[in-house]
Structure formats: structure tokens, C-alpha cells
Amino acid sequence: MNEMRHHTSRRKLLGTGAALAAGVAMPAVLRAQEPPKPAELIVRAWGGVWVESLKKGVSDPFTAKTGIRIRHDLTEDNEIKPRIWAAVAQGRTPPIHVNWDTTANATSSALRGVCEDLSDLPNLAKVMPLAKPIGFTGVPIVNLYSYVYVLAYRPEAFPGGAPDSWMVLLEPRFKGRIALYNDGIGFHPVAQVLGGGKISDIPHNMEPCWAFIRKLKEQKPLLGEDPDFTNWFQKGEIDVACTISSNAREAKLKGVNVAWTVPKEGAKVDTDGMWIPKGLPANELYWAKRYIDFALSTEAQQVWLDGLGLPGVAPGLKPPADLVGDPSYPMSEKDFERLILIPPRIQAEHTPEWFARFKEIMQS
Amino acid sequence: MALLVLLAAPSLVVAGASLTAGEIVRFPPDGLSLRWYSRILDASELRDALLRSLEVAFVCTALAVPSGTLAAIALARFRFRAALAIQLYLLLPFTVPLIGSGIGLMLLFGELGLLGRVWPVGVACCVINLPFMIWAVAASVNALDPELERAAASCGAGPVQTFVLVTLPAVAPGIVAGALIMFVLALNEFLVSLLLVDARTVTLPVQMYTQIRGVITPDLAAVSTVYVLVAAAAVLVLDRLVGLDLFLRAR
Amino acid sequence: MAPFSGRSDRRTGPALASYRFSWRVFDVLEALAAQWPARAMGLVKWFLLLPALLIVGLLIFGLVVMADASFRVMDFRTYQLSEHYSTANYVRLWGWGAFWATLWRSLGAALLVTLICLVLAFPYAWALTRTPNRRLRRVLLVGLFLPFFVGQVVRAYGWLVILGYEGIVNKALAVFGLGPYRLLFSYPAVLFGLVQYMLPFAVLMLMPALAAIPEEIERAAASCGASPLRAVLRVILPMARPGLIAAALVVATLTLTDFAMPAILGGGTNDFLANLVHDQFFRTSNAGLGSAIALVLTFLGTTIAGLLLTRAGTQAFGLRGTS
Numbered sequence: 001m002n003e004m005r006h007h008t009s010r011r012k013l014l015g016t017g018a019a020l021a022a023g024v025a026m027p028a029v030l031r032a033q034e035p036p037k038p039a040e041l042i043v044r045a046w047g048g049v050w051v052e053s054l055k056k057g058v059s060d061p062f063t064a065k066t067g068i069r070i071r072h073d074l075t076e077d078n079e080i081k082p083r084i085w086a087a088v089a090q091g092r093t094p095p096i097h098v099n100w101d102t103t104a105n106a107t108s109s110a111l112r113g114v115c116e117d118l119s120d121l122p123n124l125a126k127v128m129p130l131a132k133p134i135g136f137t138g139v140p141i142v143n144l145y146s147y148v149y150v151l152a153y154r155p156e157a158f159p160g161g162a163p164d165s166w167m168v169l170l171e172p173r174f175k176g177r178i179a180l181y182n183d184g185i186g187f188h189p190v191a192q193v194l195g196g197g198k199i200s201d202i203p204h205n206m207e208p209c210w211a212f213i214r215k216l217k218e219q220k221p222l223l224g225e226d227p228d229f230t231n232w233f234q235k236g237e238i239d240v241a242c243t244i245s246s247n248a249r250e251a252k253l254k255g256v257n258v259a260w261t262v263p264k265e266g267a268k269v270d271t272d273g274m275w276i277p278k279g280l281p282a283n284e285l286y287w288a289k290r291y292i293d294f295a296l297s298t299e300a301q302q303v304w305l306d307g308l309g310l311p312g313v314a315p316g317l318k319p320p321a322d323l324v325g326d327p328s329y330p331m332s333e334k335d336f337e338r339l340i341l342i343p344p345r346i347q348a349e350h351t352p353e354w355f356a357r358f359k360e361i362m363q364s
Numbered sequence: 365m366a367l368l369v370l371l372a373a374p375s376l377v378v379a380g381a382s383l384t385a386g387e388i389v390r391f392p393p394d395g396l397s398l399r400w401y402s403r404i405l406d407a408s409e410l411r412d413a414l415l416r417s418l419e420v421a422f423v424c425t426a427l428a429v430p431s432g433t434l435a436a437i438a439l440a441r442f443r444f445r446a447a448l449a450i451q452l453y454l455l456l457p458f459t460v461p462l463i464g465s466g467i468g469l470m471l472l473f474g475e476l477g478l479l480g481r482v483w484p485v486g487v488a489c490c491v492i493n494l495p496f497m498i499w500a501v502a503a504s505v506n507a508l509d510p511e512l513e514r515a516a517a518s519c520g521a522g523p524v525q526t527f528v529l530v531t532l533p534a535v536a537p538g539i540v541a542g543a544l545i546m547f548v549l550a551l552n553e554f555l556v557s558l559l560l561v562d563a564r565t566v567t568l569p570v571q572m573y574t575q576i577r578g579v580i581t582p583d584l585a586a587v588s589t590v591y592v593l594v595a596a597a598a599v600l601v602l603d604r605l606v607g608l609d610l611f612l613r614a615r
Numbered sequence: 616m617a618p619f620s621g622r623s624d625r626r627t628g629p630a631l632a633s634y635r636f637s638w639r640v641f642d643v644l645e646a647l648a649a650q651w652p653a654r655a656m657g658l659v660k661w662f663l664l665l666p667a668l669l670i671v672g673l674l675i676f677g678l679v680v681m682a683d684a685s686f687r688v689m690d691f692r693t694y695q696l697s698e699h700y701s702t703a704n705y706v707r708l709w710g711w712g713a714f715w716a717t718l719w720r721s722l723g724a725a726l727l728v729t730l731i732c733l734v735l736a737f738p739y740a741w742a743l744t745r746t747p748n749r750r751l752r753r754v755l756l757v758g759l760f761l762p763f764f765v766g767q768v769v770r771a772y773g774w775l776v777i778l779g780y781e782g783i784v785n786k787a788l789a790v791f792g793l794g795p796y797r798l799l800f801s802y803p804a805v806l807f808g809l810v811q812y813m814l815p816f817a818v819l820m821l822m823p824a825l826a827a828i829p830e831e832i833e834r835a836a837a838s839c840g841a842s843p844l845r846a847v848l849r850v851i852l853p854m855a856r857p858g859l860i861a862a863a864l865v866v867a868t869l870t871l872t873d874f875a876m877p878a879i880l881g882g883g884t885n886d887f888l889a890n891l892v893h894d895q896f897f898r899t900s901n902a903g904l905g906s907a908i909a910l911v912l913t914f915l916g917t918t919i920a921g922l923l924l925t926r927a928g929t930q931a932f933g934l935r936g937t938s
Contacts, residue, residue, distance in 0.1 A: 042562070042563045042564075047574055047575040048575070071563045071564070072563065073562065073563035073566075074571075074574035074575055075558060075570075075574055076574065076897075078897040078898050078900075079558060079559075079897050081897065081900060082467060082470075082559070082896060082897065082900070082902075083470065083559060085900075086467075086470055086471055086474055087474065090471070090474045090475060092474055092477075092479070095479075095480075095562040095563070096562075096563065108691075108694050108900055109694075111691075111692065111693055111694045112693065112694035112695060113693075176797055182883040183894070183898055220884075221883075221884075222800055222882040222883060222884075223882060223883020223884060224882070224883055231775055232775075235775045235776070235779045235780065235781055235782070236779070236780050236781040237775070237779060237780050237781075237799070237800075348691070348694075349691045349692055350691070351899060352689070352691055352899040352900075352901055353691075355894070355898065355899050356711065356713070359713040359886075359891075359894070360711065360712050360713045362883070362884050363712075363713040363716045363717055363884065363886055364712050364713060364716045367735055367738075367739050367814070368754070368755065368758045377773045377776045377777060427670065430666065431666035431667045431669075431670055432667060434663040434664070434666060434667070435663065435664050435666070435667035435668075437663060438660045438661075438663035438664045439664070441660075442659075442660035442663075444660065448921065448924060448925065450664070450668075451920075451924060452917050452920055452921055452924075453668070453671065454667060454668075454671055455864070455868060455916075455917065455920050456671055456674050456678075456913070456917075457671060457674065458864075458865070458868035458869055458872065458916065458920075459868050459871075459872065459912075459913050459915075459916030459917050459920065460674060460677070460678065460872070460909065460912075460913045460916075461872040461874070461888070461889040461892050461909050461912050461913070462872065462874070462889070463874070463889065463892050463893050463896055463897075463905075463909070464677060464678075464681055464892065464906070464909035464912075464913070465674055465677060467677060467680075467681075467896060467902075468674060468676055468677010468678065468680060468681065469673060469674075469677060471676070471677065471680055472673060472676040472677065487670075487673070488673075490670060491670055491671065491673050491674060494667060494670055494671060495865070496816075496819075496865070498667065499820060499861045499864070499865065500819065500820070500823060502857075502861070503820065503823035503824045503827075503857055503858055503861055504823045504827070506824070506827075506857045522641070522644075522645035522648060522649075523645075523648055524641060524644040524645050524648050525641050525644075525645065528641075537823050537826060538823045541819055541822065541823060544760070545816075545819060548760060555874075596757055596760075600757075
């Protein structure tokens with residue numbers, strides 16, 4: 001529990017490394033010993049804006065540099081997990097080379113021991129310490145950027161400007177017009193605060209969180225996943241939602257009228273990462289590592305994460321023009337003070353239990 | 365008539381929305397255009413996925429028609445001591461939740477080294493939908509008068525001849541109905557396929573529904589519409605070839 | 616058993632060549648069939664059944680794996696199932712409110728959707744088999760197959776457009792000064808979606824049975840002075856029973872194990888048991904608990920199917936058993 005950093009500070013996150021990343025450029029000595037290149041690598045990604053920006057920022061430039069084609073597998077992160085686990089258990093070659101995954105979900109795979117160690121990636125020394133997950137020997141997952149579970153809203157419903165507190169979720173006029181993720185993900189720490197509890201009590205005493213979620217249930221929230229939120233905003237089904245900022249931004253860029261904010265109680269910040277399943281042939285493992293190493297470079301992150309509107313771990317990144325000063329794109333120490341980080345390992349070990357409680361409340 | 369509207373409404377709305385000229389799917393569309401259709405014509409990934417889905421559907425149907433037909437005839441014509449148990453066993457594909465079937469088949473095919481190929485997906489689709497085939501045929505066998513078979517036998521036809529020349533044609537409506545269902549369902553199967561394919565053998569439904577995260581783009585609506593049109597065409601071609609009246613035919 | 620053959624037809628010309636060929640084939644086959652030892656005749660029925668038994672048998676492997684997993688507990692510090700066996704997963708289900716809520720919701724849906732589908736499918740199938748208008752028949756048939764081809768996500772979008780808060784129905788109601796109403800994301804909405812999805816299956820199961828009822832029987836009933844309604848209730852329905860049972864079996868078991876409709880139209884608060892299974896396997900990676908729920912669900916479905924079959928009498932369902 002001591003290792004938990006609740007209100008993360010920018011300084012800690014930045015830590016070392018102001019040096020510019022060198023892309024996939026490696027010393028010529030190393031290159032001479034390169035193992036044979038596979039014709040292609042398979043990288044799991046999310047569909048829509050996610051895969052498009054990855055392709056533009058990481059995959060296509062990687063192909064240009066190495067000649068290795070990248071094929072994207074668009075299976076959802078939690079749906080590919082049983083496939084990888086089964087492949088490792090049966091001693092088969094896994095279905096993908098690189099898994100782009102939420103850190104919390106990836107942590108369960110790391111705990112199960114199906115991830116290759118990535119501690120020898122050259123770029124790892126140059127990026128924020130946030131890139132290495134806490135509490136593991138070695139580096140089973142490399143974190144690539146952070147994102148915030150913001151309060152997204154329809155501006156028409158708030159003529160007086162952005163709401164400043166999550167408490168708007170309880171306003172009678174929004175009954176049946178609010179939305180959360182269907183496992184409550186991204187909302188538990190906020191609910192803990194709103195219920196009068198302390199973040200430091202997570203995971204031991206979460207009664208305040210459950211008390212607040214019970215109250216919220218009376219408001220008849222809709223529960224869904226990323227595509228649902230966009231649809232519901234677009235079709236006027238909801239006014240307020242707790243969702244990842246990039247989904248709200250994509251909807252906005254596509255013409256749906258939606259805005260977002262980080263209320264005074266704060267918002268949950270999380271990271272996404274990449275990892276390599278065990279069981280690949282040695283040469284494919286080598287090139288998969290090179291892919292992740294390239295995804296850590298400033299060159300790749302600047303293009304890729306501009307597309308997602310998310311702050312990366314590489315040094316020297318510039319925020320996209322529309323997100324300068326946006327609370328979902330934390331830059332300064334002050335920005336980070338309002339964000340709540342629950343260590344992925346705590347999440348991985350307790351998510352099943354939180355999930356059961358959340359379902360218990362919402363399904364009855 | 366109201367039922368027809370109820371059945372067709374979501375498809376029609378999506379088809380209408382796919383004609384949009386705008387960036388996101390809306391209904392009514394923002395102006396009409398076929399630009400999203402020209403875009404999917406270029407997408408070789410979708411084309412390859414469609415071909416794989418057709419292979420899956422053919423494998424599934426080719427397996428289901430003989431096995432389902434024989435089983436239905438056996439069940440309808442012979443007395444089995446454990447009839448109820450056999451029927452409940454043959455119903456397992458419907459009573460085991462699809463996720464369970466999918467995980468089980470993934471582990472089995474993984475053990476046998478069959479993952480990463482297309483035809484096992486067809487086998488899986490056959491497994492999870494086989495009861496449709498059996499019952500469609502069983503309903504027809506039931507309708508067949510046993511007198512007819514007895515008459516053939518008394519005219520000197522042997523058991524094989526009776527079966528091929530009398531029984532099979534009589535249950536043809538059920539076979540056609542069952543084969544259609546099997547083909548269509550295999551073409552559109554998502555959840556179990558998701559666990560069995562990889563990025564190199566992805567089928568069309570898996571390709572389509574994993575593509576979306578966030579905004580539903582008009583090309584997806586366009587693909588759906590193409591799908592509907594292909595389906596309608598398949599039904600019409602079948603009609604031309606064998607005549608759909610075949611399976612409505614009253615004796 | 617004298618084969619109905621063309622052996623005496625040697626003088627025939629080319630016109631009959633093809634017939635002769637097929638006769639020869641039959642001769643060979645009949646001869647082979649005759650070789651079959653008479654005392655093994657009882658095995659024929661099992662040979663007919665064997666391919667289907669084997670295909671469904673592929674599921675048994677998964678069932679055994681799940682049965683094994685359901686008695687092991689997931690350790691979330693290592694994400695491995697325990698080595699030892701225990702009934703902890705089942706005990707946990709017994710005391711988990713969300714499990715019971717979803718269980719009753721799934722059972723209720725199976726009952727209601729089956730009844731509604733049978734009532735709606737009967738006239739549709741009747742119209743299909745009885746209309747003299749070829750074009751209408753085509754339209755009805757295509758309408759039947761269309762819904763299969765629109766996938767879940769797109770279908771969900773279609774329903775939003777039609778039944779959403781700002782959808783077509785609410786806009787129409789607004790003309791009369793009504794609404795807007797929340798029509799989606801509730802139990803009735805899930806039931807509605809399921810009926811729409813299952814209706815084609817019910818119609819397809821009913822059609823062969825209805826097609827088999829000779830029209831003379833209706834006419835006979837009418838000529839005996841029965842009103843059309845009476846004719847349907849007293850004559851047609853009993854004759855269509857095999858089809859009705861088949862339709863009920865299909866709709867009830869598929870509804871019970873459905874997971875897409877509650878996910879799409881339930882708004883996240885109307886889950887069925889299959890959604891819980893999905894969550895446990897994919898979201899929380901608890902294969903032990905997920906397997907336990909899946910097995911409970913399989914047991915429920917099999918029990919319902921068993922009741923339907925025994926209540927309706929196996930006589931009515933395919934098993935006429937002439938030999």
C-alpha cells in the first residue's frame with residue numbers, strides 16, 4: 001500500500017530523461033546481429049480512431065524503416081485475453097505479436113506470467129518512469145500514455161457552462177440521462193470521494209463508494225461501452241457521462257456536440273500499454289520488441305497520440321492545438337493534482353470484487 | 365404486414381443511413397451519395413473477409429445437410445430407447461451458452477492444432493447451429509406419410525431406393541429450409557468465430573464489428589447494406605435454382 | 616425384396632441409358648444393403664444418427680473443461696485457478712443477488728418471448744404457406760431472412776434511430792403532443808428486440824408443419840359448418856403441434872442463453888445469465904465462476920427442453936417410430 005501514489009505529481013512522472021528518443025535507429029553494431037525479419041507482425045488494436053492513429057504514427061513508419069508489414073487485429077482487449085492465455089497454456093504460438101492493452105487488463109496477464117520481459121528496450125531509459133509498471137521485477141508491460149475518465153456532457157444541457165462537480169449526476173433533471181461504463185470502470189475512486197470516503201481507503205474500505213453508487217442507481221443510469229456513449233450523445237439519449245476523453249474528442253471531431261471537463265473532486269487517470277505474449281519464435285520476439293521500442297519514441301508518439309489527444313510518456317511532446325490547457329491533457333503539476341491514480345496491480349487484484357459489487361447494485 | 369415492417373425496419377433504416385454524404389451515420393441522411401459504397405469496393409481486407417465467410421458458410425452447410433438430415437430421419441422413423449436423452453443431447457448447442465461453446469471449441473481446436481485455419485470455423489458454426497437443421501427436416505419427415513414409403517416398398521423398391529427416391533424428395537422442403545438457415549447463420553456468426561479466427565483468417569462479421577469503436581461510420585452501414593443485398597440475392601438465386609415454393613409445397 | 620431394376624432392359628436405346636445407369640447404381644447399393652446382416656438391422660438407425668452425435672460431441676470437450684474449472688477457485692494475485700477442488704463458486708452464486716436477479720430475468724424472458732413468438736409466427740407462417748400470390752410470398756420470405764444479416768452493433772443503431780429519445784416513433788408521437796418517452800434500455804425493450812430476432816426462427820420452424828396440412832382439411836372443416844376461427848383452433852392447431860413444439864424449443868432455449876439483446880437494448884441494467892458468463896470469462900477473467908454460471912445455464916435450458924418434450928409427448932415431436 002505504501003507504493004500507492006494517489007495524487008500523482010508531474011515531477012515524479014517526468015523523472016529522468018529529457019533526451020530526445022532516437023526512434024528505431026540503433027547502433028550499427030547491433031544491426032549487424034539482427035535476426036531474420038518476419039514478413040509481418042500482428043498488433044492488436046482498438047478499432048476506429050484508435051487503430052487509425054496507431055497506423056499513422058507507429059505502424060506505417062515502422063514498416064517504412066524495417067520493411068516489416070504490420071497487420072492489426074481488432075479483437076477487443078478483454079476478448080483476446082482468453083485466446084492468448086489458452087495459447088500459452090497449450091504451448092502454441094500466440095495469435096498476436098504485440099498487445100496494445102489497458103494497463104489494468106494487461107496486469108492480469110502479467111500476474112499470470114504470460115508476458116515477455118521488456119526491460120531491455122533502449123528507449124525505456126529515456127521516457128517517464130510512468131512507462132514501467134510498479135511492483136514487478138522486470139518490465140512485463142510498457143505504459144505508453146495516460147488518459148482521464150472525464151465528465152463528458154452535452155453543452156445544450158448546461159447553458160450556464162461546464163458543471164464543476166460530479167454531483168450533477170444526482171440532479172433530478174438528469175434521471176435516466178446519465179451513463180457510466182458497464183463495469184463501473186473509471187468511476188470507483190470518484191464515487192469514493194463523492195460518498196465522503198478517502199482515496200487512501202481503497203481497496204480496504206470502499207463502503208462510501210458503494211453507498212454513492214446505490215444512490216446513483218436511483219437515477220437510472222445507462223451502462224455501456226465506448227461505442228454506446230458516442231451513439232447515445234449523438235442521438236440525444238444522455239446528457240452526462242463518465243468516459244475516456246479520447247472517445248468524447250473523436251465524437252466531437254466527427255460533428256457530435258459534446259464537451260468535457262474534470263470536476264473539482266478530480267477524475268481517475270489511467271494508462272494504456274503494450275506487451276508481448278510468451279511463445280513467439282526468437283526472431284519475431286526481437287522485432288516485436290523493436291516495434292514497442294519505436295512506439296516509445298517521441299517521433300512516433302507525437303503523431304500517434306495527437307490523433308488520440310492523449311499525453312504520452314516520451315519526452316518533448318507538444319499537445320495538439322485543440323487540447324492546450326485542456327484538463328484531460330495534463331501538462332503541469334497543477335493539472336495532475338486533480339487526477340487520481342490507482343496502481344494497476346491493486347486494480348487487477350480487486351477488479352473482480354468491485355465488478356461483482358457494481359453488478360449487484362445495478363442488476364437488482 | 366405489421367410484422368413484416370417490424371422485421372425489416374432496422375435493416376431499412378441502416379440502408380437509408382448508408383447513403384449519407386456526411387461524415388457520420390445519420391437518419392435521415394445528410395444528402396445522398398454513394399461515396400461510402402465506392403470506399404468499401406477499395407477495401408481488399410473486407411473483400412478477403414467476405415470470401416472467408418463464404419468458405420465458412422459452405423463448410424458449415426456441407427456438413428450440416430447430410431448429418432442433420434440423416435439424424436432427423438433416424439429420429440422420426442425409428443424408435444430409440446433413450447429418445448429423450450438423445451434429443452436433449454442434440455439440443456446442447458442451444459442450451460450451452462455461446463461463450464462456453466466458443467471457449468470449449470477454441471481449446472479443443474487448439475489442442476488439435478487446427479486454429480488459424482478457416483474451415484474449422486465452418487465446423488464450429490455447424491456445431492452450434494445443427495439443431496436448426498435437424499428440426500427443419502424432422503418437421504418434414506413428420507409430415508411425410510409412412511404409407512408412401514410402404515407403398516414404394518410393396519412395389520418392389522429396395523430400402524436404398526425407397527430412401528433416395530421417396531423419402532428424400534418428400535423431406536426436401538425441410539432440407540432446403542435447414543440449409544438456408546445454416547448458411548445464413550454461418551455467414552453472420554460473430555461470437556464463436558471471434559475466438560477461433562486470427563488476424564490472418566478473420567471473417568466478415570468479426571472484421572466489421574471489431575472495426576467500430578466510437579462513431580459508427582457510414583462505410584459500416586454501407587457494408588451492412590451490401591450484406592443485406594447479397595443475402596437477398598442469395599435467396600432469389602436459390603429461388604431460381606430450386607424454387608422456394610419447394611419448401612412451402614403442400615403435399 | 617426383388618429390386619425394382621432394369622436388368623431386363625438390355626435392348627433399350629440411348630434415351631434410357633441414364634436410367635439404366637442409375638438403376639445399376641441402385642442395384643449395387645441394394646446388393647450392399649442386402650449383405651448387411653439381418654440381426655444388425657437395429658444398428659442402422661444408430662449409423663444414421665452417428666454423424667450428428669459426433670458433431671455435437673465436439674461440445675463435450677468444452678463441457679468437461681468447464682465442469683473441471685467450475686470446481687476450482689481463481690486466485691486474483693496470480694490469475695491461476697486453484698489446484699484443489701471446492702464448491703466455492705457454486706456457493707458464491709447461491710449468495711449473489713445479481714445472479715438470482717439475472718436468472719429470473721432470463722427465465723421470464725424465455726417464457727414470454729416464446730409465447731409471443733408463437734402467437735405472431737403462426738399467422739405469418741400461415742400467410743406464407745397459404746397465399747396464392749407469388750409476389751407476396753417472395754416479399755414475406757425475404758423479410759424473414761433480412762434480419763439475420765444486420766449485425767448486432769448496426770441493429771442497435773437502427774433501433775436507436777427508430778425508438779430512441781429523438782427517434783422516429785417519438786417524433787411521430789410529438790405530432791400529437793405526446794412524449795418524448797424513453798422506449799429503449801428497459802426489460803420490455805429487451806423482450807421486444809428478442810421477439811424481433813426470434814420471430815424468423817419460429818416462422819421457419821412452423822412452416823414445414825403448416826405446409827404439410829392439406830388444404831382439403833380446412834375446406835372439410837368449413838363444409839361441416841365450422842367457423843374459420845374454430846377450424847384453426849380445433850383442426851389446424853393440433854395438426855401443427857410438431858411445428859409449434861419445435862418453434863417453442865428453439866425460441867425458448869435461444870432466448871434463455873442470449874446475450875446480445877440484453878447488451879444492446881438493456882442499457883446495461885437488464886443483463887441475462889449469458890451476460891454474466893461473458894463478463895466472467897472476458898472482463899474479470901474468472902474462468903471458474905464463469906464456467907459455473909455456464910453450466911447452471913446449460914442445466915436450466917436442458918430442463919426446460921426436457922419438460923417441453925415430455926409434456927408435449929415425444930409422439931408429437933418427430934418420433935413417430937414406425938419400426
